[in-house]
Amino acid sequence: MSQRQNEFESIAVPHSRSLLRFARRLTFDLAAAEDLVQEALLRAWRGFDQFQAGTNARAWLFRILLNAFYAQGRKIRSAPILVPLQLPDRDAEPQGGRELSLLDSAVIGAALDDLSEEHRTVLLLAAVEGFTCRELAQILSLPIGTVMSRLSRARHAMRDHLTPSAPKLYRAQAGVK
């Protein structure tokens, strides 16, 4: 194996698990997610000569994966989408003492799946993958202000799914519609 192949192996391949986890949440389908990660890693390998050592490889890979997803987006998004688990009735009164920390993981997972693709993407990248707003701006090719407002909207959309009675004061202050 050449030195370049070894470098790619050590820089890119270790991120395949988090790429696959993210891709599965994007596509709702493991086979489609595997195809997407393979395509992303192949693109990364073919463009590896342009990758600058010491820069953020993880952000670079997620950016490539998202570009591949958008490039194939119409095909992937037209695939059947799994019906999310039944969520709590939005109009129902919250159960006494029921806090976010006690919510069933399945409910949080289903609420995440139920978000719009735009909100799910930014929330997964920030909350699950731990990217900063500046990294998100690079990955999503967006100005940082757009990233911040999109992230705020996504967090509130998520909370709306989970706690329909959440106070709306903060949302109005954040300019969230």
Next chain:
Amino acid sequence: MSFRERERSGMDCSQIAEIAPLYLSGELDRERASAFDAHLKSCPACMHELESQAELDARMHEIVAAEHVDSGRVERWIRERIAADPPSKVTPISWRSRRRSWMAAAMGMAALLLLAAAGYRTFRPHVAPVYADAARDHEREVVEGVPRQWLSDRASISELAEKQGIAASAPFALSSGPYHIERARLCFLDGRIFLHVVYSAGAREFSVYFRVRGSESLPGSPREVDNGRLVHSSVLGSEQVASLQTEDLTVVAVGDRYSGDAWQAARLAAKAL
């Protein structure tokens, strides 16, 4: 007083909400983080909100990160591919075979050019350059997301519009109902400057290009809409292009052909502008 100066003199709840994502990701500098913390100490509502957001993030991380995914198959596949497909692999060939390859390629290229020229004369599509440029620009800038400098705040977008002679309120007139304005920049379509504004509709994004109306006429199939203005539309590959002219503006919208966003945006423009 600048935003930073106002921050130093004490943040209010709206500023806290605005920069909360930077706080949660630890990206605030020390000075702003201190001002942020000072506000949280004196404002139980903001404190509760931040704690809820942080807790929700932590729960999402805990749940999704714990999901079992087996990347073994993907890793095996990519290892096999990189072993067989070096990034700058050059296959050594002899001069004779290279010459044969060159001649074959040249003949093939000539044949393709002849076929293309004949086909173009016979089946030349009647696509207006401004539509073709708009569809190409949308595909590159929005669908593929080529990195560009965009303006995203209302004041900057308004200023950019006014510099082009477009009413500052025009781009925002379409930001209603399910549509949100996301970002804007200038671009060239058919050799003329347009204001390119990107709107989101849920997870989808579509483009609207604005320009002060000139003497040009719009091609495409016109369909009259409610207030008597004509909306033209064309389908170019996977995109739908819809356009109209008001007394002052030429407006071209581009979106996924199956979403109907371009048509809806053009109808909205016909009513609102």
